[in-house]
Amino acid sequence: MKVLVAAPLHERALQVLKEAGLEVVYEEYPDEERLLELVKDVEAIIVRSKPKVTRKVIENAPKLKVIARAGVGLDNIDVEAAKERGIEVVNAPGASSRSVAELAFGLIFAVARKIAYADRKMREGVWAKKECMGIELEGKTIGVVGFGRIGYQVAKIARAFGMNVLLYDPYPNEERAKEVGGKFVDLETLLKESDIVTLHVPLLDSTYHLINEERLKLMKKNAILINAARGAVVDTNALVKALQEGWIAGAGLDVYEEEPLPKDHPLTKLDNVVLTPHIGASTYEAQERAGVEVAEKVVKILKG
Ligand code: NAD
Secondary structure: OEEEEOOOOOHHHHHHHHHOOOEEEEOOOOOHHHHHHHHHHOOEEEEOOOOOEOHHHHHOOOOOOEEEEOOOOOOOEOHHHHHHOOOEEEOOOOOOHHHHHHHHHHHHHHHHOOHHHHHHHHHOOOOOOHHHOOOOOOOOEEEEEOOOHHHHHHHHHHHHOOOEEEEEOOOOOHHHHHHOOEEEOOHHHHHHHOOEEEEOOOOOHHHOOOEOHHHHHHOOOOOEEEEOOOHHHEOHHHHHHHHHHOOOOEEEEOOOOOOOOOOOOHHHHOOOEEEOOOOOOOOHHHHHHHHHHHHHHHHHHHHO
16 A cells, blocks of 8 residues: 655654555655655655645545644545545644743743844844843743643643743633642633733634723733734734833734745834744644654554
């Protein structure tokens, strides 16, 4: 049986496929025309956020049984078309949770201690010691919006830093909350009481612009907002206003309503915001875990 690996995959994941006796065909990010050629005789396709597995690709793969995404988002796979043909679609939803949580803390420190700003100034030859007063995390309150896989890891880390943990989730898992010493409250209370608000919800109709002008105004003036979930969970225009007018002290963002973030976007003009290019899952560990997890799922589906 043949597996098409159409994106870079960790060495250990390739090993899992080969040890199961599967023939691996590797081609990095083929375009649709080439993909149509490659899928003709394969039982499985493994991709990352690229290439696109379109309906046309799926319809051209008569032997296809499984499409695997070595990662989380399935945006590049026509899941509906796969379902119609009884093709399984698998991913590795938990593989990057710890990495995203650790990045959230990277952003928290970068904003709270003005690390990115200080670094920019150093490179300009400016010793900006006076402007770089920051805050400690110990004893502060962090509000975790969305207490799922990533929110749980964030809460665990926060606890280790001696922070008070507030949680908001429409489906509260009390046992896990207890484990991290967190307390479920309503969103309004969380926003009013937290020194740091960090978002870990999926993008749904109910979470689109969850953080809007009205909710930003509920936050403390010295609070920091972190978004490593999805850009559209925050109303960007409202956030720019909040940062310009000092409704909140700062923000750390990994995701944007428009990606890549346009070059001269107002966010890039603000000193109290730290920006990273959607790198939450970009660690060697997360990529290895994701690769191995989907390789094992592919083997299980093909070999039973
Ligand atoms: P998850 O499904 O384990 O947890 C999401 C939680 O949000 C659930 O507990 C759910 O009940 C809760 N939720 C749903 N609607 C809500 C609402 N209106 N208010 C508050 N909570 C709500 O997902 P996860 O693995 O923790 O990932 C969370 C999100 O992080 C993903 O959906 C994705 O958008 C994002 N993510 C970002 C990166 C990155 O690179 N920055 C990487 C992976 C995931």
